[in-house]
Every structure is written in C-alpha cells, then in structure tokens.
Amino acid sequence: MxxxxxxxxxxxxxxxxxxxxxxxxxxxxxxxxxxxxxxxxxxxxxxxxxxxxxxxxxxxxxxxxxxxxxxxFETVSTTAAAGLGFLSSPEGQDTQKRAYEAIMEVYSSDEEAWEKCISEETVPYVVALR
Known part of the structure; x- marks a missing residue:
C-alpha cells in the first residue's frame, strides 16, 4: 500500500x-x-x-x-479522525511512547528520524500501526 x-x-x-x-x-x-x-x-x-x-x-x-x-476512499478522513482520537487517549499515549522508543532504536536523533520517516519503513512497530 x-x-x-x-x-x-x-x-x-x-x-x-x-x-x-x-x-x-x-x-x-x-x-x-x-x-x-x-x-x-x-x-x-x-x-x-x-x-x-x-x-x-x-x-x-x-x-x-x-x-x-x-x-x-471516503473512509480515509474517518479513519484519520479515529486514529487521532485513539492517539489522544491514555492507551494511545502509551502507543505513542512505544512508537517513539522504537523509532529511536533505529535513528540516532529526532532530526534524522524526521528527515527519513517518509522515505523509509525501517521501524516495524510503526509500520504495523499503519
């Protein structure tokens, strides 16, 4: 996809x-x-x-x-809204923390992660969230 x-x-x-x-x-x-x-x-x-x-x-x-x-195609915005709603919940906060930790295991800095996050799919936990 x-x-x-x-x-x-x-x-x-x-x-x-x-x-x-x-x-x-x-x-x-x-x-x-x-x-x-x-x-x-x-x-x-x-x-x-x-x-x-x-x-x-x-x-x-x-x-x-x-x-x-x-x-x-009309479900994209609904899915995005539901995803943002989840990420703002207590469970979503835990998911964000876990994703950040997984990202930092792959990249050496926040800047490097930000720069490469669009072109690479090297963090299995984040890929699985899609």
Whole structure:
C-alpha cells in the first residue's frame, strides 16, 4: 500500500524514493486496470454475460453504483479522525511512547528520524500501526 494513493496531499511532498515507488506502482496498476476493463467491455460488446462490478458500471453508470465504488476512499478522513482520537487517549499515549522508543532504536536523533520517516519503513512497530 502506498499512502499517496489514498491521501492526495502526500503527492505534493518533495519527491523521495517512496513517492517514486508509489508513482511507478500507480502507473503499472492503471495499465492492468485498463486492460481488465477493456476485456470486460469487449465481452459486453460481444453479448457475453460477465458477473463483476465493472460490468455493472459499464452497463449502468448510475450514481448509486459509482458511490459504492468510491466509498472506500471516503473512509480515509474517518479513519484519520479515529486514529487521532485513539492517539489522544491514555492507551494511545502509551502507543505513542512505544512508537517513539522504537523509532529511536533505529535513528540516532529526532532530526534524522524526521528527515527519513517518509522515505523509509525501517521501524516495524510503526509500520504495523499503519
């Protein structure tokens, strides 16, 4: 998973290795999805029955079906709010302390951790929190 795919403002941060990977992943995924969508469209055009969400979208572009597809992206802000709520709770404070300790086991200073936190995923505890 690349956070840039779900949190658009992350795409505007200075390019780093993680961003470059996310861009390549997105480009490759776009090609695959276009190929799959084209196969479904060809099957529909040939009168074949295809049982999948894409068929429903291609045949009936009603807003109800489009809302169901985009629903996953609408949960990002809710998840972020719930995450911040948890981090501000007593249990969340313990989690933050544990995460900080895990970070400092990997990096030699707060500055180094701040500089490298976006481009690296070297702290297993923090990665698991995502």
């Amino acid at each position: 690349n956070p840039q795919d779900y949190v658009p403002f992350l795409r505007y941060l200075p390019a780093n290795e993680r961003s470059k990977i996310a861009i390549k992943d997105r480009e490759r995924r776009d090609i695959w999805l276009e190929e799959l969508l084209q196969k479904v469209q060809t099957a529909i055009d040939n009168g074949e029955e295809v049982s999948c969400l894409s068929e429903g979208l291609l045949k009936d572009k009603s807003s109800e079906k489009l809302t169901k597809v985009s629903g996953g």
